[in-house]
Amino acid sequence: MIANDPLHGLAGEILHDEIVPARAPWSHTLRAGETLRMIDLEGNQAIDFLAYALADDAERYSAQDTIAAQGNVYLRDGSVLMSNEGRPMLTVLGSTVARHDTIGGACSCESNTLRYGHHTKAQHACVDNFLLANADYGRTKRDMVSNVNWFMNVPVEADGALGIVDGISAPGLHVDLRAEMDVVVVVSNCPQINNPCNGFNPTPVRMVVARAG
Amino acid sequence: MTSTTADPKSARAHARAMSGTVVETMPTIPASQASDLPPTVRPADVAWDETIAAGGYASRQLARGTRLRLTDLYGDACGAMLVFNAERPVERLNIADTVKVQWNAYLGAGRLLLSDMGRVMMSILEDETEGHDTFCGASNRASNARVFGDGFNHGAHPNARDRFVIALAKYGLTRRDIHPCVTWFKPVHIAEDGAAELDVGPFAAGRDIVLRAEMDVIVVIANCPHVLDTRADYRVTPLRATAWRGPVTPLDDRVRNLTPEGLRAFQNVEDYYQR
Numbered sequence: 001m002i003a004n005d006p007l008h009g010l011a012g013e014i015l016h017d018e019i020v021p022a023r024a025p026w027s028h029t030l031r032a033g034e035t036l037r038m039i040d041l042e043g044n045q046a047i048d049f050l051a052y053a054l055a056d057d058a059e060r061y062s063a064q065d066t067i068a069a070q071g072n073v074y075l076r077d078g079s080v081l082m083s084n085e086g087r088p089m090l091t092v093l094g095s096t097v098a099r100h101d102t103i104g105g106a107c108s109c110e111s112n113t114l115r116y117g118h119h120t121k122a123q124h125a126c127v128d129n130f131l132l133a134n135a136d137y138g139r140t141k142r143d144m145v146s147n148v149n150w151f152m153n154v155p156v157e158a159d160g161a162l163g164i165v166d167g168i169s170a171p172g173l174h175v176d177l178r179a180e181m182d183v184v185v186v187v188s189n190c191p192q193i194n195n196p197c198n199g200f201n202p203t204p205v206r207m208v209v210a211r212a213g
Numbered sequence: 214m215t216s217t218t219a220d221p222k223s224a225r226a227h228a229r230a231m232s233g234t235v236v237e238t239m240p241t242i243p244a245s246q247a248s249d250l251p252p253t254v255r256p257a258d259v260a261w262d263e264t265i266a267a268g269g270y271a272s273r274q275l276a277r278g279t280r281l282r283l284t285d286l287y288g289d290a291c292g293a294m295l296v297f298n299a300e301r302p303v304e305r306l307n308i309a310d311t312v313k314v315q316w317n318a319y320l321g322a323g324r325l326l327l328s329d330m331g332r333v334m335m336s337i338l339e340d341e342t343e344g345h346d347t348f349c350g351a352s353n354r355a356s357n358a359r360v361f362g363d364g365f366n367h368g369a370h371p372n373a374r375d376r377f378v379i380a381l382a383k384y385g386l387t388r389r390d391i392h393p394c395v396t397w398f399k400p401v402h403i404a405e406d407g408a409a410e411l412d413v414g415p416f417a418a419g420r421d422i423v424l425r426a427e428m429d430v431i432v433v434i435a436n437c438p439h440v441l442d443t444r445a446d447y448r449v450t451p452l453r454a455t456a457w458r459g460p461v462t463p464l465d466d467r468v469r470n471l472t473p474e475g476l477r478a479f480q481n482v483e484d485y486y487q488r
Binding site: 058062063064065067068069071072073074084085086087099103104105106108109110111112113114115117118127140141142143144145146147154156158159160161162163164 | 303307308309310312313314316317318319327329330331332348349350351353354355356374387388389390391392393394402403405406407408409440441474475477478481
């Protein structure tokens with residue numbers, strides 16, 4: 001059953017294969033040419049994602065540069081994730097989900113108080129994951145920028161209305177990213193429980209890194 | 214002919230002879246001499262008046278309660294703006310939270326600029342424009358080079374990102390601190406397929422927006438052509454910034470109470486100042 005093989009179509013030697021638990025941060029260095037496959041194991045699990053250039057981490061993923069460069073707010077097959085210096089960082093090679101988000105940002109304890117009420121302030125949030133994971137590299141809150149939300153669905157309507165709505169992913173769907181430069185990717189496996197970005201139930205995801213021969 | 218700048222004293226005289234020169238794109242000093250103020254504004258309350266050149270930049274610290282009027286003097290300004298908490302600049306405008314928390318990406322009167330700490334930084338009191346851009350961000354050297362052949366700040370086609378770098382350096386901040394920005398006066402709308410569509414006008418001259426600082430802020434404005442603007446001749450016109458001191462937002466303020474999410478953003482900033 002090739003079609004059910006979660007590594008189907010991922011070419012080359014497997015360098016790394018890891019399950020990221022529900023609610024956890026994760027980071028990994030990708031060399032140019034390596035491919036990261038992110039697998040949504042149980043379906044509709046948002047993966048909040050940042051990337052920093054390995055050589056100079058003041059250069060980092062820029063949602064706005066990415067949107068401007070492709071003239072579109074949705075990330076799809078072929079989308080190129082651009083840096084704040086206007087350089088390609090990663091390319092979406094293959095996505096079995098139609099589109100992903102990069103305008104919704106990451107949940108935080110503080111923004112949760114606005115969105116849902118002050119009773120949510122103590123809940124775990126993506127920004128806390130990012131802050132902790134980035135601290136391993138000496139990065140701080142100043143290094144936080146708008147992120148990608150893989151497997152998250154944020155439609156924008158004609159009057160500008162937008163919101164995180166029910167997902168369009170499913171168990172086993174994946175997205176592949178090819179590194180166009182040496183990058184450190186930093187991930188929060190989103191712990192949000194107040195909206196449908198995780199189907200109200202955070203679940204593990206699988207991260208597989210491969211290098212084509 | 215003898216040079217007028219051959220020795221220090223004549224060079225001094227030459228320099229001093231420039232004093233009093235008036236050009237369009239300059240600050241009004243003292244700001245109380247600013248013209249065209251709203252009738253209710255006392256000249257003594259004016260905190261800042263500056264006309265930002267096409268391709269230029271400016272920045273300012275504004276006290277909580279201060280109103281900031283931005284004027285698109287000739288209908289083709291493009292004001293990319295960063296906002297920091299002046300007291301602790303690691304708190305800054307968060308565009309994703311701004312659009313997500315308010316359930317809408319199109320800014321206009323009554324909408325708020327939110328920080329990454331769940332607080333309102335500025336609110337939009339008045340807006341005469343056709344809209345703004347929260348999606349596409351600032352131009353950079355590479356994007357300007359594609360459209361104009363170069364994007365150097367020392368050349369004819371300065372880019373907004375390098376303008377931000379220079380402006381932030383004057384506050385001890387660096388390019389690490391450049392966050393996703395809002396761009397005033399150039400509407401970007403999202404089509405059904407997700408396409409980001411820029412409207413470059415033509416727009417009427419003299420369009421105003423009026424913001425209110427809800428905390429002590431540093432605003433940084435770069436007035437460079439929009440990153441999606443494909444007009445090849447670097448089309449952008451001067452932008453005027455005028456600020457005047459005003460009262461801190463009262464509890465019964467209309468904008469404060471417009472939405473439950475916005476109200477909590479005001480409550481969080483009120484809580485921050487409760488010390």
